[in-house]
Amino acid sequence: MNIRQKIVMSIVVAFAGMGLLGSISYDHLLRIGEALRLAEVVDDLSNDILEVRRYEKNYLLYAMDEDYRESLRFVGKSLDIIRGIISPDATGQAPAKGEADFIGLRDQLIAYRDAAAQLAETAGSTPPTAVEKAQAALREQGRELVATSRHIKQVQRDGILHIVDNLKRQLLFSTLTLIFLGIGFSWVVGRRIIIALHLIEDTTRQVATGHFQAIDLPPGRDETRDVVKALNRMIKELDKRQNQLLQEKKLASLGVLTSGIAHQLNNPLNNISTSCQILLEEDIGKNDAFVAQMLDNIHHEVLRSRDIVKGLLEFSRENEFTMKPTRLGDLVERCVGLVSAQLPADVDIARRVPEEMCVPLDSQRMQEVFLNLFLNAAQAIGDHPGTITVTAERDEPAGQAVIRVEDTGPGIDPEHQGRIFDPFFTLKDVGKGTGLGLSVVFGIIKKHGGTIIAESEPGRGAAFVIRLPLGREACPQARTEPQQEAPA
Structure with a gap:
């Protein structure tokens, strides 16, 4: 397994772990939310039961029917709350976890209501001993109601605390697990990377001193081996x-x-x-x-x-770099004369350069530019008949002279166009080029304050577009002596 796969696997595991951690935490939070809502309901139920006891005491003390009715109203309200808590299918089946206490409280409320009704029936016509017995039964039922409601309330509080404790333990365990996994992964992957970096550092130090010696490939099939291979290719x-x-x-x-x-x-x-x-x-x-x-x-x-x-x-x-107004047409003709003997017989150079075009430049350096471009174009055309075309025009709005050197060769692949001006980059066969010509051309054009770009479509030739600043000074008068034009 290479380093990339290890990193991807660790990221997947980390995200899976965080997803699991988030799911468990979210479940705990949902449970806490449900427990808090139930605790609020239980708190309301406990308060209603306390109200039942309060009106019960008033009724036993003052024997007022209003207190009796209020007590029964709160009993009914408490029963309604319990019906909302207990599942509809809980009757006749084993109660679900947590519902048994509410079912017991419901039964106690029903028994309390029956005891209150019995007391109301015996009041005034029954011997005092029977009334006292009914009152004692009602008080006992009331105490059981309060005790059960307090028990349910405490159970709900303990349940919330238990869920919170579980969440804290789960968060602590998950955090420690992720920390240990991260440390282990960093040690395993980082150790291999650091070893490879030390090896590369030692090798580059040797290369800097002029010792071009290949590195032994490390074991395994990860990226460090590929890096060492690339470094060996660079050394070669x-x-x-x-x-x-x-x-x-x-x-x-x-x-x-x-x-x-x-x-x-x-x-x-x-x-x-x-x-x-x-x-x-x-x-x-x-x-x-x-x-x-x-x-x-x-x-x-x-x-x-x-x-x-x-x-x-x-x-x-x-010579020193000296720019002076120069007739571009004369310079191109001179370069054609120099390079014509090196061109195949079936390769022509077509010139369309205005005679009056005057550009400030260093003639010797620009001569080197045109010679490089002409020879490259001829080599690109190869053994086939072809034409090298040199055109020039003025771009007045930009204040530039635009020079194009085009050929009818096979063109330049798109993936190579971005590197065509890099030093030592060449598409020629071994021994037929150093890859320095276009790099020199680029430097000379840049020194003139201009730009050069390559335009090409595979199979349709290549064009090098040069843009040079136009000067304000006029060129000297053309020589009147006749010149022999070299064949293209």
């Missing part, structure tokens, strides 16, 4: 990411080397370009059309190579 992933970071450092060093090589390539490219110009101006270039065409091709390829080398130099150069 951290080890892999550390190796990837080392690879990134190597690539950074390679970028420095590339910058040096690009500088060295500029000289031979300049010499080749100059030689081609000289040959084109000589007679050999003027008289032979085929040679002239070849020399012209060489010249154009040298210009193209020079642009590539220039892009490499700009990309590898580390």
Whole structure:
């Protein structure tokens, strides 16, 4: 049984125990309420019997018929109260518990009424000894009535006290039981959790010092085992990411080397370009059309190579973050020229960026953003024909430039869209990506004061929407020198 099941079971047991406790307590309270109502009725009955005795004494002293009638009225009232207490089917059957005393009191009241009637009949015409005997019988019946009513009253009080004592004992026992069960459950479950937490604490301390060593799985099949498994996966992933970071450092060093090589390539490219110009101006270039065409091709390829080398130099150069008004269309064209050689032949880049759109940005950093997005889009399209579309427009009410980079790839699953900008998160095969590109893109856009979001429906491609603040400064005039547009 795992920890979750233990917790659920303990909660169920606790609720069942509280429900049972509440039911028993509620039953006791109902019984107390019924006993209190009966005690009120018994108290009224006792008072009526005392009134019977009072009018009896007045009648024996003053022999007034009014006292006799009042005494019989209270006898009748007491009998009515007893009839309301005793069950209708109690006659002729064994009395229910608690009703025997009331039945006895009822019989005594009937006997008292008969004795009072007999006394009234003998008064005035019977010898004094018979009257005295009737009076003595009436007094005796009255004393028995009072004694029985007091007994019933005391029994009702004792019953209420007994119910209250039972309720107190039940509450005390239930509370102690719940306390002991809670302590036992806390010790059993908490002990396993604390042991697992100590194990995880020791392991994370080792990971912090650079020791990526997996943990032995604990016995059992509860959540602590799952946590240790997850921790082992994290240790394995951290080890892999550390190796990837080392690879990134190597690539950074390679970028420095590339910058040096690009500088060295500029000289031979300049010499080749100059030689081609000289040959084109000589007679050999003027008289032979085929040679002239070849020399012209060489010249154009040298210009193209020079642009590539220039892009490499700009990309590898580390500058401070400097924002200045930049023509977005020129930046996109430059990025397309840099990335075109790495795209498959059947992947095109369509550009719909207004020429006059000017946005304050750091050209080098935004160049890195577009290169990452273009390469990711090309890798998402894969070996199939496809199109990467770059569009830009002004959102005047928001004061932003809205840039969209869309592809015709398979799209991004909904469960991955929330993590697409997380560092080291990648959907590419092992060895084909580090998961840092979009994280870098997110950081650069954020540094520009903008936002970037991913929009995608599975099977319908993906779109990255960038929003950058529009500036008030105008861009410098566009260069008039011709540029060779790289094929998309």
